[in-house]
Amino acid sequence: MKNICLFLVLIVCNLMALEIDGFSHPESVLAGSEVYVSNIGEKREALAKDGDGYISKLSESGEVLERYFIKGLNAPKGMGRVGSVLYVADIDKIKGFDLANKNQVFEILIKDAISLNDITILDGKYIFVSDNRKGVIYKIDIAKKKYELFLEVDSKFGGPNGVLVDREADTLFVVTFAPAKKIKGSLLGYSLKDKKMIFQTQPIGSLDGIAFDKDKNFIVSDWGEKYQGKIYRISREGKITPLNLESMKGPADIGVNGNVLWIPKLVENKVSRIQNF
Template sequence: MKKYILSLALLATCALAGELKYQEIEGFLSPESVFVDKNAVYVSNVGKKLEPLAKDNDGFISKLDKNGKVLEYKFLSGLNAPKGMKEIDNILYVVDIDTLKGFDLSTKKEVFTLPIKGAIFLNDIEKLNDTTLLISDTGTGIVHKIDLKTKKYDELLKLDLKEFGGPNGLFLHQNLLYIAGYDPSGVSGGMVLSYDLKNKKIQVIKSEKEPYDGIVLKNNILYVSSWGKDLKGVIYALNLKNKSVKKLDLPLIKGPADIFLDKNNLWIPKMAEGKILKVELE
């Protein structure tokens, strides 16, 4: 067991000519999402098989330090296919197919459970405030608004799956909710959008349809992950000011899922490879 755990912390740091400096962390099982708080890094693992909707009880959350060292491989276990995460008041909230769960980070006990009626593919979480979460359901096209105190929820918006794809990744900045679209049927792809919480208007940022997944914002640049074609994933940098689009110069990424930006470090789950990339942005 000790040898196995050590292998999980195998790190490779590379900086080839023209490429960003990155670190690769191996040993995960279909890692879907990364969340970083002030103390640690959390990685949601869907399980041995890349089956994001399978209720097979083999999903778990890994805990790492910020250097990428695995502190506890199965920090939280007994989940099905955990995906997006968010921490509020020392409780780590995680979506698990059709249920929102919360775990006390000190005791690891499950302290919150809320099944979402009609949910198909709960995917990402964003925080509106300390008592309200926004949760995407890629399967129905709905972004749910969850009141953590009352355990009541309603529909913030519903995307047309054929036109935009279902909401996958979410990122909230001021009054704009940025959305990475993903077609759950795998046919037409999705778009990159913004939704104004005040006037309730949708704006298309990237209309080229692809299987987009994660989305973050830094200095007016949206970083968006796409699974691409034939598992040749990319990370786009979309400049919101000059409307330019470029791909980050990174090695092949098979299944870049729900990315996270911690200061200048972009954490990228390579879901189909069982690895995490930690990329130092310029």
């Protein structure tokens, strides 16, 4: 009887995971009542200005509504939404698109950027964007279309990748990534007031994405070694717990909406939707 119950539990758990394929190196998921997936393009060339990058639109349940919702991008990565505008990091530019009609309504060139990566929203006026290869985070004034260098991350931690604002804690959280330098990335927190580091975990791995779960713990993706990627839950005290998931290739900029975790598996050209994680 116990074996039968275990079998049924395993079936239920499996039903809570959905894998969606057909993407082109999916890098980021922005999850809400509508879900957006950025695709670098046919080739895994993060800096190629080739125009074959795009944004896909999915339903909350995982149905692909429009594979090519927004086209003509280069190598789109992180995304953020302010009202009806979707902001996208595209190599050295931030582009904004009206979600109602797909028209481009915003663009700013970050002149000294190398590889803009993730976006997080401070409020309706400002957004932050990381540049992993340059090792900095920019602050962008949306209305004025101006930017400033907000923070330079010490290279001993690796380059800033995923970024996440916690307005209540007045903190900008950053995960770092530098496998080429054989540096294990960490989760870091910086005060928005004086930019001082006020939170730091132990070194973890090649960290890419960061999001809050429903209890305000951190969910962090790690590319791992030899494409044995993992997802971790990190408490506000810094306790690190791996989620009980199979290893994956290239878990990038994850998204969370309520009890649903979205994982873009960049190397596999798939996106996973995991409920009750």
